[in-house]
Amino acid sequence: MAAPRIVVLAGGVGGSRFVLGVRGALRARGIADTAAALTVVVNTGDDLWLSGVRLQPDVDSITYALAGVNDTERGWGREGDTERVNAEVQAWGSGWPWFTLGDLDLGTHLARTGWLRDGLTPAQVLERMAGRWPLGARLLPMTDAEVDTQVVVDGGTTMHFQEWWTRHRATLAPERFENPGMDAAVPAPGVVEAIAEADVVLVAPSNPVVSIGPILAVPGVRDALATTVAPVVGVSPIIGGRVVRGMADVCLAAIGVETSAAAVARHYGARSAGGVLDAWLLAEEDAAAAEEVAGAGIRPLVAPLWMTDAARSAALAEAALGAAGV
Template structure:
């Protein structure tokens, strides 16, 4: 019997992840679910976290939190709406921080609160739970792990940069040889992550960067295994439309790991659960309709649907298609 209130778990990160999570919440609300927080769990990438100017930043966590709270800057795609940058300018006058990495004043308030709680002994999971109490998010947010497993970009010349410097300062223009998350091989899933995935009615992989947003989540020991073995259908949404990335520089990341920038290649990268991968079904954009047989040939059921998340209604329609594809 299909549950009236399906338990949905989304693996997500970045702007694409935040837009998709908003769509999932709206899709559940349109099904008549008032208390979506009881049904929707989001496992958030923390691989792009960083210590900067003495505070702990969690860009993907904050992007998704702000989006669900309705306080995000939709024009820039990150940070708080209507934020100012007085403190950031003052930091630059002191020669502190990174002049090309902007911290808004309201955003910095979040980082200061988080850092204080961490230094008081709270875990990142407990911090995120406390953050979630400020606004009615309509979802339970969990970090992928409580361990610090920041992403390091190893360039072709062997030099190493924190992901944020490579992504924000250099705009991914420096050729990467590989991406590493030091310590991730011994990191544990955050409390509640494994249980949420194992007991879900559907697991959705958001149209986030497959390499640096979803990749770290699946690289945490046990998480990939539980996604691969959960009784719930696993449905992914392509972040590639018409052979191009929707936002950001995911194509550079894919090239670095030897994956073509195509919807079918990313599906193959995740792989079919029948052959040791993590997908049962894959949503393709209408522009990539011709790739459906290739995806199906890899043992992954393909569904063609509009994938441009132009507004809340479009994102909700995509999410509803994914839920229907999972049979919930």
């Protein structure tokens, strides 16, 4: 049997764990060349310039996770990293004192920045980065354009998403999220083609607003999802009425969406009604919401969603693939 062609839209820690689960599910099926089967379209709305180097937090989190070198306790950065260079940079008054970069992580940013200065696109840089480790997946940025997420907080002050998220821990009430330049952006090479040729498209249990939202906002991505023959299956980032990690509830409230599995499903919408989903995986704790999801034109499926270890992450991914019939 040929390996299914899988596209995952992902960002953040939840996205990293889910992508690992998809790769694990493919390996459990006996598929050795998972890189030929699995394409991950990664959010780049979190990206920023800092101290003259280009940071891509979601790209790096997923890359490090697939390479097995990520810091699983913090959820970001490299395992066993040190912060000597970061301390020296901040001693010079550069960077952000509340935004820590590990030395190994800085090595990644320096390499990326050098390649960008040499004229490579972000997609070409990511392809070069992926050659260092056997990731078992093809990674694509959502776009080559710089569309960094800005947060307009109560009172009209605008700041980069990373400042709002890391420095202020999402305590400043957001009025809205913006991605300047998004209207002129286009999907990175390979993104639309991967969606068109997929056997299934999976929406990872990532932050719906600032991880999945920017991917869907890239002009052309929604059209690709609307026209692909592949079923689109989403996994709820809400379990038992609560976010699993981070401050996604604050983000959802800012766009008028309740923190519930059914509300997030409605936010994405049914493909049959101009949205993006055909099916939606709900946690066992939210099984009572299945009828509400079905009423929105989205096929509900109930499964264990906690990704507490590799086996559970693979089981969740297998359930998502099963929901698509692949």
